[in-house]
Amino acid sequence: MTTALERIALTTHALKVFPLPSAVLFPHAALPLHIFEPRYRALVRDALAGDKVMALAQLQPGWEGQYGERPPMQPMMCAGLIIWHEELQDGRYNILLQGVSRARLLEEVPGEHLYRQARVQLLPDGDYQGPEEERLRQAVFELAGRVPASFAENLLPVVARSQGGALADVVAAAVVPEPERRQELLCELDVRTRLVAVLDDVGELIARLSPVKPVGPLN
Template structure:
């Protein structure tokens, strides 16, 4: 079964890992350490079936209800477990690769400890516009002001990506704030999302000084 087929099949009962401060974008990867028993069960079930699970942001005020089922933001990212390591005590380290946006339709009653939801998958429509080249140029300028260790992985990805994927790849790399990441995850208009990420790169450039050359000049 292909990855798109697995994602579609999972949408009727999607395994969801809610977190208060982590937002996954499609086409990016996030490392996770799974230690709670309910989510260790979830990862074990995912690994024994389709390797699919979603990451969802908890709504504000979750602190007093975390042991139960506090509300989550309706927009989330469905991902695929692309690497995992099971530790001796049952915890997991894993890498979750974002695949597709999804909107929660309903939370399902379940006898399991972890949460499952029926979702609507929201793949990006095809888009080509001037914002793509504007964003690529902005990232090139950014690459000249940051250490090579930051830009060497981003530049090839930006060169390959188009449309909504381009916006997501750059957003995942440069935006740390969970609230802003969630806003961009929730933005379904690709043109608006591209422009928003262009603005984010511009603000970052405004805070950075051009890198000074090191070593001899001649």
């Protein structure tokens, strides 16, 4: 059976790209998206008719006055698969995009489509094991005592089974809201450095939060 990474590797010569300044997708994490622009409705429609592969990218600073055109994209993006979709009556889509791999922009591919396509180099993480993994897990367990139970219950099982770069990515996807910081972490290819950086983010969040008071009797 073809893996998700192998499916995406077949598209690296012309990867469909959705530039979205307000969102950053990480490998191993899923992101819900509402697709309403005609050019990106066409992108999703074509992806669903084929391999379901697309990428999410950030735009270079200064894009605001050129958004309707083709402003330059930042070189690091995340390629993923559409794992769920809902087509609305007016042609809009709700989709869930599952990140699979970092991808470095090599060149944009001109074509007849309304949406953008690019030739990319996939950058999957190598294997990594180190003490930073356990330190990050322990920090997330501490954070779980300071956030709503529903949030912790969704995050903890994922953290328990993730390793290396995937661990850093799923934690960052859950706890880092700012697009600029998320993009910095997406650009970090060294797994150890990324784990340490996400650990710092979790530590800062813990410092700002008070422990959640228990509900009900203590015994």
